[in-house]
Amino acid sequence: MNNNNPHIIIIDDEKGLREGTKRLLEEENYTVDTAENGLKGIELIKKNDYDLAIIDLRMPDIEGTDVLKELKLYRPNTVSFIATAYASFETAVESTRLGAYSYIPKPFSPDELLHQLKQGYKQRLLLLEAERLKIEREKNLLEIAHEKSRLKTIIEAISSGVLLINKEGEVVYYNNATLHKLNIDRLNIGERIRGKLPDKIAAILDSFLVSDEYHDKSVTAQIEIIPQNRLVIDATFSPVPHPDGSFAGVVIVLKNITGFKQVEHIKNEFISMVAHELKTPIAAVLGYIKIILDDTIPVTYEQQHDFLSRSHIRLKSLLDLINDLLDISRMELKTKQREIQKIDIKEILESSLNLLEIEISKKRLEITTDIDYDLPELKADYAEISRVLLNLLSNAIKYNIENGKIFIKIHQSPNHLIIKVEDTGIGIKTDDKEKIFSEFFRAKNKFTRSISGTGLGLTIVKRIVESYHGKIDVESEYEKGTAFTIHLPINK
Amino acid sequence: MKILKKYNKILLVDDDYDLLEQNKLLLESMGFSIVTAESGEEGLKVFKEEKPDAAIVDLIMENADSGFILCHRIKRTEQGKKIPVYILTSAAYETGYKFSASTKEEKEWIKCDGILNKPVSVEELISKLESF
Numbered sequence: 001m002n003n004n005n006p007h008i009i010i011i012d013d014e015k016g017l018r019e020g021t022k023r024l025l026e027e028e029n030y031t032v033d034t035a036e037n038g039l040k041g042i043e044l045i046k047k048n049d050y051d052l053a054i055i056d057l058r059m060p061d062i063e064g065t066d067v068l069k070e071l072k073l074y075r076p077n078t079v080s081f082i083a084t085a086y087a088s089f090e091t092a093v094e095s096t097r098l099g100a101y102s103y104i105p106k107p108f109s110p111d112e113l114l115h116q117l118k119q120g121y122k123q124r125l126l127l128l129e130a131e132r133l134k135i136e137r138e139k140n141l142l143e144i145a146h147e148k149s150r151l152k153t154i155i156e157a158i159s160s161g162v163l164l165i166n167k168e169g170e171v172v173y174y175n176n177a178t179l180h181k182l183n184i185d186r187l188n189i190g191e192r193i194r195g196k197l198p199d200k201i202a203a204i205l206d207s208f209l210v211s212d213e214y215h216d217k218s219v220t221a222q223i224e225i226i227p228q229n230r231l232v233i234d235a236t237f238s239p240v241p242h243p244d245g246s247f248a249g250v251v252i253v254l255k256n257i258t259g260f261k262q263v264e265h266i267k268n269e270f271i272s273m274v275a276h277e278l279k280t281p282i283a284a285v286l287g288y289i290k291i292i293l294d295d296t297i298p299v300t301y302e303q304q305h306d307f308l309s310r311s312h313i314r315l316k317s318l319l320d321l322i323n324d325l326l327d328i329s330r331m332e333l334k335t336k337q338r339e340i341q342k343i344d345i346k347e348i349l350e351s352s353l354n355l356l357e358i359e360i361s362k363k364r365l366e367i368t369t370d371i372d373y374d375l376p377e378l379k380a381d382y383a384e385i386s387r388v389l390l391n392l393l394s395n396a397i398k399y400n401i402e403n404g405k406i407f408i409k410i411h412q413s414p415n416h417l418i419i420k421v422e423d424t425g426i427g428i429k430t431d432d433k434e435k436i437f438s439e440f441f442r443a444k445n446k447f448t449r450s451i452s453g454t455g456l457g458l459t460i461v462k463r464i465v466e467s468y469h470g471k472i473d474v475e476s477e478y479e480k481g482t483a484f485t486i487h488l489p490i491n492k
Numbered sequence: 493m494k495i496l497k498k499y500n501k502i503l504l505v506d507d508d509y510d511l512l513e514q515n516k517l518l519l520e521s522m523g524f525s526i527v528t529a530e531s532g533e534e535g536l537k538v539f540k541e542e543k544p545d546a547a548i549v550d551l552i553m554e555n556a557d558s559g560f561i562l563c564h565r566i567k568r569t570e571q572g573k574k575i576p577v578y579i580l581t582s583a584a585y586e587t588g589y590k591f592s593a594s595t596k597e598e599k600e601w602i603k604c605d606g607i608l609n610k611p612v613s614v615e616e617l618i619s620k621l622e623s624f
Contacts, residue, residue: 276582283611284510291514297521310510444507444531444554 006121007048009033011041011067012056012083017106021054024110025117038062042070050078051124052117054104057084057091065098072099077127079120083108161233161254163187164240167247169194169209181233181254183225198223204237205250214239214247222257232261273440277321277455281314317452324456327387331463338381345378345385345410345417346371352389359397365404372411379491384464389419391457392484396423398451399482416470417490422483428476436474437462461486499576499621501525503544505535505562506580507553515548518614532558536565543571546621548608551581563604576624577603578617582610 008030012018015036022032033048035041038059045053045067053071057064064082071080082095085106092103101120104113155162161178165171171193179187184196194202200223207219218238225231234255242248288307291297299307353360353367360367378385396406404424411418426447428436435441440455442448461484465472469489476482502524506512509530516526527542529535531554539547547566551559559579566572579602594606605624608617 279582280508284508284514287511287514291517297517299517303517310513314510 005029005031006051006117006124007031007033008052008054008117009035009041009044009048009050010054011035011038011059011064012054013037013059014056021113024113028114030117038064038067041067045071045078046074049075052120053078053080054083055080055100057082057095065094068095068098068100077124077131079124079127081116081120159256161252163193163252163254164249165193165205165209165252166249167209167212168192169205172249178254181225181256183231198225201235201252204235205252208237208239208250212247214241214245222261229258229261229265231256232258270439274325277440278318281318281321284314285311313452317454320452321454321456324454324460327460328456328463331384331460331467338384340379340381342377343380343382343385345375345419348382348386348389349408349410352386352393355390356393356397359394360406363397363400363402363404365397365400365406368405368407370407370409370411375410376412376417376490378417378488380468380488384467388461388464388486389421391461392419392421392486395457395484396421396425396482398453399423399447400425404481412490413487415490416487419486419488420483422481424481427478427480427482428474429478433474433476437472499524499545501527501542501544501546502621503527503529503535503539503542503547503549505529505532505538505547505553505559506550507531508550515614515617519617522614522618532562535562539566539572540569544575546575546624547577548580548617549577549604551579560602560604563602567603576605576621578606578608578620579604580608580610580612 006029008025010018010021010032011034012021013036018034018036022034025032033044033050035044038061041053041055044050055064055067055071059067064084068080068082071078076099079101080099081102081104082091082100083104083106084091095103101123102116104116108116155173155175158175159177161181162173162175163171163178164173169192170190171187172189174187174189179185182197182201187193187196194205197205200221204219204221216239218236220234220236222232222234225233234257236253236255238251238253240248240251288311291299292304292307349369349371393406393408400406400423406424407420407422409418409420409422426445428443429445432441432443436443437458439459442453442455462472465486465488471487473485473487474482475485502519504512504515504519504526505528506515507530512528512530516528519526527538527544529538532549533554535547535549549559549562549566551557553559555561559581563577563579566577606620608620
């Protein structure tokens with residue numbers, strides 16, 4: 001089309017005029033095509049979108065006005081001039097009626113022609129700009145039409161409830177999620193919603209609706225929709241202004257936070273258990289100190305010594321407990337930040353047994369191992385797998401009898417590495433078996449009274465094993481012994 | 493401190509050996525004779541053997557309700573009906589669930605003469621026994 005040079009077609013049966021005009025215009029940087037009759041002109045017009053066209057009125061095949069009609073049909077933005085020697089007022093009117101921009105009487109002077117074409121080219125640029133704007137506007141209108149249905153689709157797709165209420169307290173709009181979040185079956189546009197809302201939501205809504213003025217202030221509240229944490233939502237109320245800034249209504253966004261609430265509840269229970277476990281040994285130590293410091297209570301040197309060594313034991317186990325708690329809290333972070341590397345389970349077993357050597361020899365325990373020759377490499381966090389083995393082995397020692405045995409078997413199944421730690425200790429009562437993995441559970445019987453522990457060792461083991469998508473099993477017979485078996489998936 | 497002669501022998505039951513020892517020592521230093529047990533089961537056995545004049549029983553021992561059960565068993569005996577039996581616990585403080593064994597409903601199922609919250613001072617303990 002037009003780069004910088006105006007593109008023009010001259011349709012005229014008079015060869016001299018055609019060629020002369022072409023030469024003249026080319027000197028003026030026009031790009032010029034010519035046609036010797038009307039039909040050829042129309043052919044070219046269909047092929048090219050010319051900026052300008054000069055059409056002779058009288059040609060041997062068809063009339064210039066017919067060419068003009070075709071031009072208007074195919075190229076409404078091409079600026080056209082009718083050229084004729086039979087200049088008359090009527091032809092001029094007729095041509096402009098048919099859409100010609102202007103009329104050039106023959107013969108014409110170069111200056112006159114160039115002046116006319118210059119004006120015509122300005123018109124051409126205006127027409128093109130108008131065309132561009134028109135296309136753009138049509139596109140925008142189409143977009144607005146789409147926008148409404150798109151917005152609706154988006155709001156419906158949001159998992160949060162979106163509920164719009166006008167200042168009369170009537171439902172203006174709601175999405176489907178609103179119904180689930182409020183646990184109601186249906187809402188009708190235009191109905192007064194207050195009666196269907198939980199008291200707390202209704203109260204906040206009222207506080208918005210009493211004021212006629214618009215305040216840019218949102219309110220958020222957590223509301224239990226179904227008791228006992230079965231459905232808890234977070235509702236955010238925001239005022240909606242009219243375009244003029246006055247108060248139009250309230251939009252309420254309802255989010256399901258039941259999951260968070262349940263986790264929060266578990267955490268709170270855990271914290272209160274932790275508080276109890278921390279308080280008990282401190283109370284015991286405080287009690288001993290108070291007695292030693294109290295001059296009115298007669299205490300022998302042996303008793304004093306006993307009290308201090310008891311305090312020492314309690315404080316030591318308190319420290320163990322705090323370390324276990326730290327391990328648990330680190331574990332939560334660690335599932336995101338653990339150092340996964342190839343680990344050698346045999347090496348971990350050896351170093352764990354080394355660490356526990358003193359305890360093992362104190363009780364004169366016999367350790368037997370049965371380890372597959374060709375074990376696969378495990379990809380895991382070294383510290384975590386060490387912790388698992390240490391905890392299991394130290395339980396097998398602590399809850400064993402004097403001169404007891406510990407049997408360690410490590411082998412593999414097609415998909416798992418299987419580690420079994422078996423002891424000949426005090427065993428676990430059937431009732432206690434399911435509780436041993438819960439936080440702070442410690443079996444209480446005549447054997448365990450003198451064994452210290454945090455009640456978190458197996459909790460930690462289970463959490464680590466499960467974080468690798470593994471599992472832990474326990475077999476036990478009270479007063480006979482216990483065997484823990486861990487299945488860790490092998491990542492090939 | 494005035495010594496209550498009417499409660500000469502007191503049974504203390506607690507699964508925390510240290511707390512048991514300390515309370516024993518404190519009460520002994522005030523002239524009481526103390527017998528102890530570390531579980532509900534053992535508590536009943538010692539109660540029957542020693543026939544104490546009062547019993548202070550921990551709530552959560554081998555089971556969460558060991559103290560309640562022991563109180564029931566003590567109160568079923570002739571001796572048990574005559575003496576004060578108190579439950580000593582930190583459960584109320586930690587769970588937020590407060591029971592006092594003073595309402596009609598509570599008396600239906602808690603067969604003891606009162607609930608003491610841990611930690612309890614010996615003075616408080618004695619004043620409770622005195623008021624029985």
